[in-house]
Amino acid sequence: MENEPTRVMVAVNESTIKGYPHASISSKKAFEWTLKKIVRSNTSGFKLLLLHAQVQDEDGFDDMDSIYASPDDFRQMRERNKAKGLHLLEFFVKKCHEIGVGCEAWIRKGDPTEVICHEVRRVRPDFLVVGSRGLGPFQKVFVGTVSEFCVKHAECPVIIIKRTAEESPQDPADD
Amino acid sequence: MENEPTRVMVAVNESTIKGYPHASISSKKAFEWTLKKIVRSNTSGFKLLLLHAQVQDEDGFDDMDSIYASPDDFRQMRERNKAKGLHLLEFFVKKCHEIGVGCEAWIRKGDPTEVICHEVRRVRPDFLVVGSRGLGPFQKVFVGTVSEFCVKHAECPVIIIKRTAEESPQDPADD
Numbered sequence: 001m002e003n004e005p006t007r008v009m010v011a012v013n014e015s016t017i018k019g020y021p022h023a024s025i026s027s028k029k030a031f032e033w034t035l036k037k038i039v040r041s042n043t044s045g046f047k048l049l050l051l052h053a054q055v056q057d058e059d060g061f062d063d064m065d066s067i068y069a070s071p072d073d074f075r076q077m078r079e080r081n082k083a084k085g086l087h088l089l090e091f092f093v094k095k096c097h098e099i100g101v102g103c104e105a106w107i108r109k110g111d112p113t114e115v116i117c118h119e120v121r122r123v124r125p126d127f128l129v130v131g132s133r134g135l136g137p138f139q140k141v142f143v144g145t146v147s148e149f150c151v152k153h154a155e156c157p158v159i160i161i162k163r164t165a166e167e168s169p170q171d172p173a174d175d
Numbered sequence: 176m177e178n179e180p181t182r183v184m185v186a187v188n189e190s191t192i193k194g195y196p197h198a199s200i201s202s203k204k205a206f207e208w209t210l211k212k213i214v215r216s217n218t219s220g221f222k223l224l225l226l227h228a229q230v231q232d233e234d235g236f237d238d239m240d241s242i243y244a245s246p247d248d249f250r251q252m253r254e255r256n257k258a259k260g261l262h263l264l265e266f267f268v269k270k271c272h273e274i275g276v277g278c279e280a281w282i283r284k285g286d287p288t289e290v291i292c293h294e295v296r297r298v299r300p301d302f303l304v305v306g307s308r309g310l311g312p313f314q315k316v317f318v319g320t321v322s323e324f325c326v327k328h329a330e331c332p333v334i335i336i337k338r339t340a341e342e343s344p345q346d347p348a349d350d
Binding site for chain 1: 181208212213215216217220301302326332333334335336337
């Protein structure tokens with residue numbers, strides 16, 4: 001029963017705090033939950049596949065006040081975004097190494113729902129862990145979440161880790 | 176990180192083959208998936224909470240041809256149903272003991288969706304595993320499944336284990 005490690009894909013994203021290239025509360029919680037409740041001390045039994053789906057619109061929003069005067073400015077912006085994504089992955093990969101659990105991490109640009117489902121088809125994890133901000137009852141009716149989409153469409157079992165109320169930031173923009 | 180075991184609730188049910196008191200293919204698959212992909216060799220790190228939500232209507236259907244002439248007949252029927260439920264749980268508990276993973280198993284009568292969500296609130300597992308027959312695209316629109324209901328309403332993370340096409344019986348009644 002202990003041949004290949006169980007391959008767990010964890011979808012991670014950035015906090016939406018402007019200019020704050022850190023993991024979102026919900027993806028950090030999903031990652032930590034996976035280590036605490038699933039991997040536990042059995043570090044050789046699991047491999048984490050850390051996928052950062054980088055939203056392109058959000059990157060544009062970050063750069064609303066920027067002035068683009070030359071092709072070089074765009075290249076610099078792309079490099080800045082790449083650096084942010086790498087910084088995010090570094091956080092998770094470092095934690096995995098500290099604990100001694102194998103991992104792979106990569107970035108894909110695009111709509112998170114499409115990116116995640118596409119990458120599930122490509123790398124075939126045993127299951128997928130997605131954090132969720134846990135929308136309120138009013139939002140639930142009108143807004144589909146990334147996690148709900150994944151449950152329906154990802155071609156592998158999916159587990160959604162919702163935040164508790166205490167874990168939500170006071171200002172939703174700090175998420 | 177290795178104090179209390181991770182408490183995994185697995186919802187199990189009977190095969191719908193008439194008079195065949197065995198686990199359904201989908202709940203057997205969910206159980207085996209949990210052992211193979213989550214518990215692995217770390218048997219002391221997990222405790223399985225095996226909940227059998229026994230549908231009352233189905234029991235009635237099994238006894239369509241029976242004649243009830245005295246209160247005793249009903250008592251006998253209830254005892255027969257109880258025996259079937261116990262037989263089902265015995266299957267799972269035996270497997271857990273063979274592997275050496277701790278478990279608790281119990282039966283609750285009622286609508287599986289309500290029973291499962293109620294028991295999640297009561298025993299507070301770390302997560303819930305539910306098997307799914309994986310309805311076709313046509314059925315999906317009109318029929319909600321127990322597993323979908325649990326994802327939305329159970330107060331803990333939920334992972335749905337779908338069967339593959341090969342695991343589905345040719346006759347849906349043999350499920």
